[in-house]
Amino acid sequence: METKLNEVTILFAGDSGDGIQLTGGQFTTTAALVGNDISTFPNFPAEIRAPQGTLAGVSGFQLKFGSVNIYTPGDECDVLVAMNAAALKANLNTLKKGGIIIANESGFDSKNLRLAKYEEGANPIEDNSLQDYLLYKVDVTKMTREALKDSGMGQKEMDRSKNMFVLGFVYWIYNRKLDNTIDFLNTKFAKKTDLKEANIAVLKAGYHFGETYEAFRVRYEVGPAPLPKGSYRSISGNQAIGLGLVAAGQLSGLDLFYGSYPITPASSLLHELAKHKNFGVKTFQAEDEIAAICSAIGASFGGALGVTGSSGPGIALKGEALGLAVILEIPLVIVNVQRGGPSTGLPTKTEQADLMQAIYGRNGEAPLPVIATKTPSDCFDATIEACRIAVEHMTPVILLSDGYIANGSEPWRYPKSSDLPSISPKMASPKTNGSEEPYLPYKRNADLVRNWALPGMKGLQHRIGGLEKEDETGNVSYDPDNHEFMTKIRQGKVDKIAELVPNQYMDNGPDKGDVLILGWGSTYGAIKTAVRDMLAEGHSVAHAHLRYMNPLPGNLDSILANYKRVLIPEMNMGQLLQIIRGRYHIDAVGLNKIKGIPFTANEIKNKVAELI
Amino acid sequence: METKLNEVTILFAGDSGDGIQLTGGQFTTTAALVGNDISTFPNFPAEIRAPQGTLAGVSGFQLKFGSVNIYTPGDECDVLVAMNAAALKANLNTLKKGGIIIANESGFDSKNLRLAKYEEGANPIEDNSLQDYLLYKVDVTKMTREALKDSGMGQKEMDRSKNMFVLGFVYWIYNRKLDNTIDFLNTKFAKKTDLKEANIAVLKAGYHFGETYEAFRVRYEVGPAPLPKGSYRSISGNQAIGLGLVAAGQLSGLDLFYGSYPITPASSLLHELAKHKNFGVKTFQAEDEIAAICSAIGASFGGALGVTGSSGPGIALKGEALGLAVILEIPLVIVNVQRGGPSTGLPTKTEQADLMQAIYGRNGEAPLPVIATKTPSDCFDATIEACRIAVEHMTPVILLSDGYIANGSEPWRYPKSSDLPSISPKMASPKTNGSEEPYLPYKRNADLVRNWALPGMKGLQHRIGGLEKEDETGNVSYDPDNHEFMTKIRQGKVDKIAELVPNQYMDNGPDKGDVLILGWGSTYGAIKTAVRDMLAEGHSVAHAHLRYMNPLPGNLDSILANYKRVLIPEMNMGQLLQIIRGRYHIDAVGLNKIKGIPFTANEIKNKVAELI
Amino acid sequence: MATTAIAGNGTNKLTAKDFATDQDVRWCPGCGDYSILKQVQTVMAETGKSPEDIVFISGIGCAARFPYYMETYGMHSIHGRALAIAAGLKSVRKELSVWVVSGDGDCLSIGGNHLIHALRRNFNLNLLLFNNEIYGLTKGQYSPTSPSGKVTGSTPYGSLDAPFNPLSLSLGAGGSFIARSMDRDPIHLRATLHKANEHQGTSLLEIYQNCNVFNDGAFFTYTDKATKVQSTIFLEHGEPLVFGDDKSKGIKLDGFTPVIVDLKDAGKDDLWIHNENDKIKANILTGFFEHYQDENTLPRPFGVIYKEDRSRYEDLMNAQVEDVISSKGKGDLDLLLKGTTSWKIE
Amino acid sequence: MATTAIAGNGTNKLTAKDFATDQDVRWCPGCGDYSILKQVQTVMAETGKSPEDIVFISGIGCAARFPYYMETYGMHSIHGRALAIAAGLKSVRKELSVWVVSGDGDCLSIGGNHLIHALRRNFNLNLLLFNNEIYGLTKGQYSPTSPSGKVTGSTPYGSLDAPFNPLSLSLGAGGSFIARSMDRDPIHLRATLHKANEHQGTSLLEIYQNCNVFNDGAFFTYTDKATKVQSTIFLEHGEPLVFGDDKSKGIKLDGFTPVIVDLKDAGKDDLWIHNENDKIKANILTGFFEHYQDENTLPRPFGVIYKEDRSRYEDLMNAQVEDVISSKGKGDLDLLLKGTTSWKIE
Numbered sequence A, B: 001m002e003t004k005l006n007e008v009t010i011l012f013a014g015d016s017g018d019g020i021q022l023t024g025g026q027f028t029t030t031a032a033l034v035g036n037d038i039s040t041f042p043n044f045p046a047e048i049r050a051p052q053g054t055l056a057g058v059s060g061f062q063l064k065f066g067s068v069n070i071y072t073p074g075d076e077c078d079v080l081v082a083m084n085a086a087a088l089k090a091n092l093n094t095l096k097k098g099g100i101i102i103a104n105e106s107g108f109d110s111k112n113l114r115l116a117k118y119e120e121g122a123n124p125i126e127d128n129s130l131q132d133y134l135l136y137k138v139d140v141t142k143m144t145r146e147a148l149k150d151s152g153m154g155q156k157e158m159d160r161s162k163n164m165f166v167l168g169f170v171y172w173i174y175n176r177k178l179d180n181t182i183d184f185l186n187t188k189f190a191k192k193t194d195l196k197e198a199n200i201a202v203l204k205a206g207y208h209f210g211e212t213y214e215a216f217r218v219r220y221e222v223g224p225a226p227l228p229k230g231s232y233r234s235i236s237g238n239q240a241i242g243l244g245l246v247a248a249g250q251l252s253g254l255d256l257f258y259g260s261y262p263i264t265p266a267s268s269l270l271h272e273l274a275k276h277k278n279f280g281v282k283t284f285q286a287e288d289e290i291a292a293i294c295s296a297i298g299a300s301f302g303g304a305l306g307v308t309g310s311s312g313p314g315i316a317l318k319g320e321a322l323g324l325a326v327i328l329e330i331p332l333v334i335v336n337v338q339r340g341g342p343s344t345g346l347p348t349k350t351e352q353a354d355l356m357q358a359i360y361g362r363n364g365e366a367p368l369p370v371i372a373t374k375t376p377s378d379c380f381d382a383t384i385e386a387c388r389i390a391v392e393h394m395t396p397v398i399l400l401s402d403g404y405i406a407n408g409s410e411p412w413r414y415p416k417s418s419d420l421p422s423i424s425p426k427m428a429s430p431k432t433n434g435s436e437e438p439y440l441p442y443k444r445n446a447d448l449v450r451n452w453a454l455p456g457m458k459g460l461q462h463r464i465g466g467l468e469k470e471d472e473t474g475n476v477s478y479d480p481d482n483h484e485f486m487t488k489i490r491q492g493k494v495d496k497i498a499e500l501v502p503n504q505y506m507d508n509g510p511d512k513g514d515v516l517i518l519g520w521g522s523t524y525g526a527i528k529t530a531v532r533d534m535l536a537e538g539h540s541v542a543h544a545h546l547r548y549m550n551p552l553p554g555n556l557d558s559i560l561a562n563y564k565r566v567l568i569p570e571m572n573m574g575q576l577l578q579i580i581r582g583r584y585h586i587d588a589v590g591l592n593k594i595k596g597i598p599f600t601a602n603e604i605k606n607k608v609a610e611l612i
Numbered sequence C, D: 001m002a003t004t005a006i007a008g009n010g011t012n013k014l015t016a017k018d019f020a021t022d023q024d025v026r027w028c029p030g031c032g033d034y035s036i037l038k039q040v041q042t043v044m045a046e047t048g049k050s051p052e053d054i055v056f057i058s059g060i061g062c063a064a065r066f067p068y069y070m071e072t073y074g075m076h077s078i079h080g081r082a083l084a085i086a087a088g089l090k091s092v093r094k095e096l097s098v099w100v101v102s103g104d105g106d107c108l109s110i111g112g113n114h115l116i117h118a119l120r121r122n123f124n125l126n127l128l129l130f131n132n133e134i135y136g137l138t139k140g141q142y143s144p145t146s147p148s149g150k151v152t153g154s155t156p157y158g159s160l161d162a163p164f165n166p167l168s169l170s171l172g173a174g175g176s177f178i179a180r181s182m183d184r185d186p187i188h189l190r191a192t193l194h195k196a197n198e199h200q201g202t203s204l205l206e207i208y209q210n211c212n213v214f215n216d217g218a219f220f221t222y223t224d225k226a227t228k229v230q231s232t233i234f235l236e237h238g239e240p241l242v243f244g245d246d247k248s249k250g251i252k253l254d255g256f257t258p259v260i261v262d263l264k265d266a267g268k269d270d271l272w273i274h275n276e277n278d279k280i281k282a283n284i285l286t287g288f289f290e291h292y293q294d295e296n297t298l299p300r301p302f303g304v305i306y307k308e309d310r311s312r313y314e315d316l317m318n319a320q321v322e323d324v325i326s327s328k329g330k331g332d333l334d335l336l337l338k339g340t341t342s343w344k345i346e
Ligand SMILES: Cc1ncc(C[n+]2csc(CCOP(=O)(O)OP(=O)(O)O)c2C)c(N)n1
Pocket: A261, A262, A263, A264, A289, A313, A314, A317, A344, B320, C060, C061, C062, C063, C064, C078, C079, C102, C103, C104, C105, C106, C107, C130, C132, C134, C135, C136, C137, C138, C143
């Protein structure tokens, strides 16, 4: 018997060693290939590998796929695959009542139960403490070994294919073909025939097990989603920033230089870019974050697209050099993949608490544009826009992402390079012989942007620095009026950008109404889902999502004026809220979650309900 | 003939080598000793010594003294003493029309005129370009040599006493005794009899010159000011912070440790404290600002009063470590003597543009108290209060001063040590043998303050760190609810302080009215003067000056509600303004000056006039 | 927490267990840090110091988790700054036994400036440099000690940097105690920890530590039975430099060039005698840094390479305070507030 | 500004004046920086490089004002970070001639970490370390090179720190070119600047510079006619170590100990012959650091102390990019966007 479903959320959970991330990844592409929309979120254990079988060692991969548009990896799970006792204990709270549990029996032996800290004698899959759920016990380990008994492999080796059995079984439940994964295994183990065959055999064993497994009679059908026509791939946030940077380099005709120092969750951006040296990308692992941003400043001074990236603590260290970039007025992009703070805080958890730091975290009046990404695939466009502003407006730009976006992934309708926007550096033109009028490095165009003279350009020799500079000449100046003038020019240059970028658009909902939800960053999916549902329920709720955090869009005040209440959900104590209230003099309210985990759509709905 | 005056502003100006600072200092104490109120501001040339006679090399000392209360060194000068052409050119704009110029003739020879960039042939004291002023030409150099012709000194040596001649002359004009300066010279040159006698001779020569000098018939009388009874001394801002820190160490019974890295205008605080080793003060010149704050954190961990100090760029570097101090919850005081920004900016000029950095310049939600000083002598009390909060609330506290306060000086009615507030550290008590209940480093009292267990205390061994910690135990915790709980506790602990400190008081003016001027920091004197004058003119203007920048005083909203308009003057682009608007939802307006120099009382008055 | 609250009252002798905390140790199974932890706990017990008089300070990294596992006072601070924090602590609490634990990234990359300044100032503390030639906590990027060409997450095509020679750097910075040991030789590690502890000054002890997850086997040549005898030499003050199977080889200096001699043919007489106090020789020894290839490769030296007795920063600091007090007298707050020139207004 | 707009077109030979800017030089009268500026401008002209192909980068300090006075491209950056900025610049523009100017505080105090990492990476640039043993710009606090006991604004009772030996530190960090000169010997300074410029790699040139306002005479022993001959020794590759009035003295090595020999009684034969490429000897030479007392004090060495030819970081970086391109082919953006697994939705 088959049941049609619009959307399903599955959480694969097991020990770090169980190949959970790979299993989730495979299910994701297989689902995507048949046209489902999908959103995924891996949940790694905290930085240091914990001993096998312990709660601290649990690795999870949550994914939601559907025949409708999917904006988040799901509030609650429909299915929880638990490879061991710890995996069950750590994740049961996310499973909806009546949800399916697929438990690997041998992962519930006394050793595993003890490591998972179940009290002596208790075993959830034996006592009926799980009666509110549909529990399916499957002895994955045993059957995997069974399937490989003739392979001549050792047990340890055999057990490494456990995840394929589960994957095959889940494929059966959701009626998926095995081809994609089989192709994957063929290429992955091209040179290791035995491993290839073993994994494929186990995958098939899991699938067939579904057909023969008495207890499990239902299969589910999740049809393709109404996604726009086009070519798709799956992409994660940091990957998308990496591609965006490479693209921006090409679009601007500038060499990309990325100076960085490893830090969770920004490191994978360094890793991504280091792969693309054949695009002329230069990556530099500096001795610390200060050297990282300074190397990027040096690269920009030399005419490259200088970029640096880090997370909270590292960004804090870059503050002084950021101020230098502001007063120099050179292109620079600073990527902050936010994580839980303060201080070292929660390195592997997500948060949005660095907004104020981005806008104000420097000495003196040092304004700069701040751009926020909202989803993994959106990182690509946001990155190109950040680079465009940096290069065309000769300014450092901070790009804000976070751990949730960085590690999450979704299908991406990737563009043709020919459809990408152009980026045009404001290059100065070298002197022709004899021309005698002095070069003015801080002379500006109508947008208050100075032009860019690179070492090597004849006759344009000039000196720039961190001391206040005289208008136009850039010579050091202690003149009081000049200082006020330059301070206002630097502010004006940034404000000007608001006039040149697109107006704020409404993501969803009526142009006037009861409640406007003003969001930014990774809260997008949860807000989107909540608003979609509440509109369906007939409420007067709208959604606008900010890309330009600074300067704020010119039409924002008129938008805000169109709603009785304005709600600002943030994964912080209310930073955008403080800015909006200070700037627009409206009594906006905040919804704040500081748990290191994203909002659920329900949390948003409940708050809106209070306001209506 | 004698004229009575209420207040007089004199600007002594000359070459760095002319002993201008000493001259100003002497006049200051002499005036103070007869009971004048007085306010001074030295104006050094920008960091690097410029060649003699050039505009860049001009050193100035402005002072205002009076028989009335004095709150600023004066908007405009009544008297300008110009030792050379550059000194005149650089400062003429601050002299009021009709003001007195005392010019040292030999400082206007062709060489000096050229260095001062007067165009060929022009000489302000010869052509009558100065006809709007009372010009007195005095050949100081010649008469100084004259006075010393029998001293057997060399010319160069003689010329060094030039400043004493001018001082003597100005003493005559304002009817002052020479005793104070003679005493000073006696002690200063106790061992150098010839120099002593020379300087005294020249001082007297200058005085007598006044009596014989035809052109100068008027003398002025400035009587004592109605200052409260008590013992007074003159003090500068950084000196007062230094004394405040030493006092706080004594009041708390903690050893004072000051870890710092030199930077203008904070260096003199390090110099001041280094002098007081006989109070057990330990000063540590670290390798950089990061090491400086970290050494202070280490000292606090060891049970000392850990303090660090710097200015803008250095404070930016401390951001990450500040976050650590916040999450550790240990006492720490961070002094920021603000200067012109952004980046290296204007190191020798004053500004208030680091307020946002103080409140938000860190990653994550990292709240901490911020205290602002308002005048040189106020630095003493503000510093003790900052230390008290840090120690009694186990939190880092930022103390904001600026270059204007740091270098300015005024008479200070210094307290008896017995009248100073007490500071009581929340020390844990070591375990008695046998007691087995575990020590909970993050258990809190009613004010949400944890107690302080020092290495060496038996049985209280514990580990603290930058990762999010479990409530009470302080063990590392990745639990979502715990993170939100701890984030709110840290915020709550800071907010709590607002309930415990005194309410905001009105500095001047009616409790209800047209305009409230809400000030902070070194704008105090200018606002005070402006409000005093406007009240005298019958306007409905009031003045409240914030000491507690974060958390803001509990009663502030009710105060703000009592006035039609709220004006916030700041030497920045409107940072407090943004905070007040965001927090209290009122339409306050700003008056902003970003010139590296303080407001004049007139600038404030004119703005208020617009609002009434 | 303080499960051993009664420990360290001096009456009952402590054991390694008394220095273990109630927190489960969260390093990867097989990590070299476990062995180091065990040796340090043992040595702590042997020193006879009370737990409350000992402080462990670390930065960030796998190694830096160390303080959580020591039943002493401790701070797990921020990346690279442990030495700066320790400097402040020592300045105000010279009697404490302070141990800094730092990884090769923490200590030599972001923390490099504090390292060289700490060595020059010579606070009396012990610095344990856990060198695994990788960034472990951030999941495997090359570090300043990784050999060039190292393929890691951040260098898929191989790293370009010439690595530091941490001991040469430390000597150049003016270090007063330079030593090396390894996670897999517990006896040598404990002995060297004791020597570091006994040295009055900043004791730098580099410990080769295996990161079996991201850089497995980086030091196997020096730690594995098979190759160890050939590839390592264990230094003892006043003893000749001998190594190899049953100490069949020695090292002598031919001018300034160290040469390996086979003791079967040559006598021991003209062998290089190790002198901990000779800085020039120490420079030559830290220069034994070529990666082991064959029996002609100079062996990697372990033990105390250099040792020098010079004044401790905190001693000078306290002495200066005492001097000023004895010359100016203990400070009187009221006199300080009064200043040099003051006046009365009645 | 660009008063010499036509300069450097190669056609007409440049002079020192062509490298002066229109800004008035704002150092104190008598400052040693003036002489250094003059020598550098002269050397720039002599190198024949066009002004637009030269970049001066500095941090903050008196010394760091240098770029404003050079008619080349320049950046006066932030305190201590010049080398980090130069690293980025060199990474993308290897053809430029990059000069970093840094004071003893800028380079060795706040900038210490960037210094040791720059030396290890060996970018091809020239680092001029203006050592005046004081913080000049901030009006006279002691620096990491000030002798201990130094009385300054921040140390009224004398400094406690043992100073760095900047050249030993640089050697320990892996520097490939280590040299010393002084503001008051223009000929030697120009010659050494040329050598630094010719060296392919990070050339560290320490220049003793007199701060006549806050630390007057710090180096007079080495710069004054009277004492110079006795207290200094000028090294030449391949030449014996001789010094003193009419070169009457020499230095030989007795084992590892350098001893001063009077050439009147002893012959020149067994004198130490300077070899720029010998690292051990370089270590001994940088050890000549005791402050001059009498004729038994080892003279302070000037000139090129050590020189080693190893690969430049930017060369490796560019080579790696080239390698990857030739193996994978020049990157195709559309293929990159498509990724490995993609699908169509019709
Ligand atoms: C300011 C800052 N930058 C970067 C990081 C990320 N980070 C944490 S540990 C570490 C390096 C770890 O390597 P190492 O010091 O060798 O210690 P190991 O993990 O190898 O023991 C890095 C880069 C951080 N936590 N803080």
